[in-house]
Amino acid sequence: MTSLDGVSAIKYYKNRSKTIEQTILEAVVEARATCEESGMNSANCAVAWHIVEELQAEKAHQKQAQHRQTPLESYCEIYPDALECLIYDL
Structure with missing residues (x-):
């Protein structure tokens, strides 16, 4: 996933069946591994x-977009x- 840009990462997440929390955790693990392999100052990191x-x-953004019921x-x-609760058309 490190070859994706930020926008592609969001599209990648939305096409999967995992929750965003799971996807974030996977991305963190992958980022740590990438930084260990490539170095902390590398472009890949x-x-x-x-x-x-x-x-x-x-x-x-998803959290903000959730509608709270009155x-x-x-x-x-x-x-x-x-x-x-009745709605009238005038």
């Missing part, structure tokens, strides 16, 4: 850690026919 950073950023939305899921 930098790319590997860049991939980790991009995946962590994607995780943060109490009214929760109530309307339980009681969809309640007056408060």
Whole structure:
């Protein structure tokens, strides 16, 4: 995965069945191994850690994008026919 850029890393993650946390852990392990093989100042090491950073950023964006239900939305899921939950077209 170290040959991928950050955007490709996100696409790579989205095409897999693993969670983003699992993908991040795998990327960290791979980055450490790459840095041991290539050296801490190598381009491969930098790319590997860049991939980790991009995946962590994607995780943060996903967390922000999650919609939190309001109490009214929760109530309307339980009681969809309640007056408060009816939607009228004018």
